[in-house]
Amino acid sequence: MTQMRAVVVHKGELSVRSVPRPKPGPGQLLIKVQRAGICGSDLHVREHSEELNEVVTEIGYTTAMRPDQEIVLGHEILGSVVSYGPGTRGRWAPGTSVTALPVLRTDGAVHMVGFDVDSPGGFAEYTVVQESFTFPVPDDVDPDRAAFTEPLAVAFHAVRRGGVSARRPAVVIGCGPIGLAVILMLKAQGVKTVVASDLSPARRALAARCGADVVVDPRVSSPWDAYDQKGPVTSLTDYLGFGIDAMKVVRRIPLLPWETVLLNADRLGGSPSGPVVFECVGVPGMLEQIMTAAPLHTRVVVVGVCMQPDTIRPAIAIHKEIDLRFVFGYDPAEFARTLEMIAGGKVDPSPLHTGTVGLDGVAQAFADLADPETHAKILVDPTA
Template identity: 90%
Template sequence: MRATVVHNGELSVRSVPRPEPGPGQLLIKVLRAGICGSDLHVREHSSELNEVVTELGYTTAMTPEQEIVLGHELLGEVVAYGPETRGRWEPGTSVAALPVLRTDGAIHMVGFDVDSPGGFAEYCVVQEAFTFPVPDGVKPDQAVFTEPLAVAFHAVRRGAVSARRPAVVIGCGPIGLAVILMLKAQGVKKVVASDLSPARRALAVECGADVVVDPRESPPWDAYKQRGPVSSLTDYLGFGIDAMQVVRRIPLLPWETVLLNADRLGQSPTGPVVFECVGVPGMLEQIMTAAPLHTRVVVVGVCMEPDTIRPAIAIHKEIDLRFVFGYDPAEFARTLELIAGGKVDPSPLHTGTVGLDGVAQAFSDLADPETHAKILVDPWA
């Protein structure tokens, strides 16, 4: 079969053996595969990725000298089943799948491993237990967004954003745009998006952002009304003095109980929930330095290089720092339901489609934020 492979950072189209499904697996004819920011990263930083995941116990991740078929955002049609499967869906059924395989007892990440070639190919193998049928009427250019939108859904859930608490999205590349879509789908009333690119700010509006800002002109923290004295430590301490003066004047008031439950009742001063979707060194430090007190920072962008932060800044502001990775099968399935039901429309992210011969150029084109957000691969184009 034909496939686009990466070898020592170079992309080319080759003829490679068609994979065969093993126990618990099925073969799909790839209809679409999305080019992810992770694909762009590992093309240049596969050694760093290998080093990190090896420490986590995953020892077969790609290295630069290996020839790898990338592509983990998968959509395809059922072709054939391997042994020990239930044959749940008829051949020709459109399916989306989590990019994880278990072969001979070992776990492999599809599109990042020589033992699990990805979707930049005519055919691909997926795990039956991690595969979900696409509801009737959902177009391939929509269903293929299940995987990246599931990443965003997981990030929003981990962020625990209430409808009333502002959300700030830093970076409006594909994952930032996906986070905006999911925030609005979850009913968050105020979503502020920040990006240097005019084109991506425009896409953020299409995805539902309530306010978009160019950070060179105005900080995102000025784009909404803050609840309580969270702009500075001295304001917050002054607020504490004023509050204690009030509550201690009221006879028989259990003021300790009132204050201890203020946060649970949503009455204590709080900052926004910030989604860091850039993934470059220095961005976390910038956010923690500039953000209001009691801000929750959800790190979605993948920074492949060492970084430095000042914990003392985060401590004095009580910054809540959360890192997110991937999603679970329930989040994946729910994301597909949201797309099928029209609750989430990923079409603003889709800015181009190429065949296998166009993947190398697409990787180059995605470096320009004014040109593209998400490019899909149609292996049969």
């Protein structure tokens, strides 16, 4: 059996091993890995695989990794075509650079690449991807940029779920890799005011490079004071007072269908609203903190993955009419469009790229990523 080098995690420890090279099954292709990004999910799962297993099993995913298993991590993958399994169309010639959604179907079961024993990931010389979820990378796109397709697709999906209009302010709480990616996608979508908040000076600097219009240290100033509030959304009493004044005006106008006007105010953009907030930290207490401090009618998009139980006060959210949305992943169209934006220069992920290591450097890279002042995103190049 042909062997290859790969980074294996077992009981929380990372090591470089010689493992069997995977074979492409029906509908799959084998690729030689050019780059694989280290994701926050990889850091989480190394330490919290039991919690992750419990969550995903509860929602119907039956093959998630366990601490006692040996798993090849890595789901942000760029590679070149080597060979095809049965039942494929052989769409791209060997050597073609491709990237793919990290989802694989084997023996009728669906697996998340890099998260279970039946779908080894990209921290290896070779890996297997699903042909129908694979997309060719234009020849003129640098591998270090194309490798960011997957994490930027996560951010693109979050921005789309957030429904941010160009003129509605966006506030990004947490400027780690996913927060920075969200900033890039907000600006690519034409959002005029993006406020970024982070405790780390290095990450605040990266947020500015990614296009944030205002960058704040929350220990010094509040992100809620960093943009112009439009309408009476700072307090419930101001909002109710606005309603009294508005009704006094509209009811003075003869024949005005004021009920219709008010019922359609949201759709027409005339109703006061707060910002769209992207929570990209993922630690207990952050949601409660945001909902307590945010203005009325704020929409909160939860992007950060919190692996511990958390507590919020629904009464606060109710009185402010906070809109809470949770996001996960992306769809194939969003993935493909993200690759198009990178290839066309509409979004430039290079500020996120702060280092590249070979397979032997992955364990140290995991340790380095724990320090927000040192790195944002490290890529793995198995040939290095």
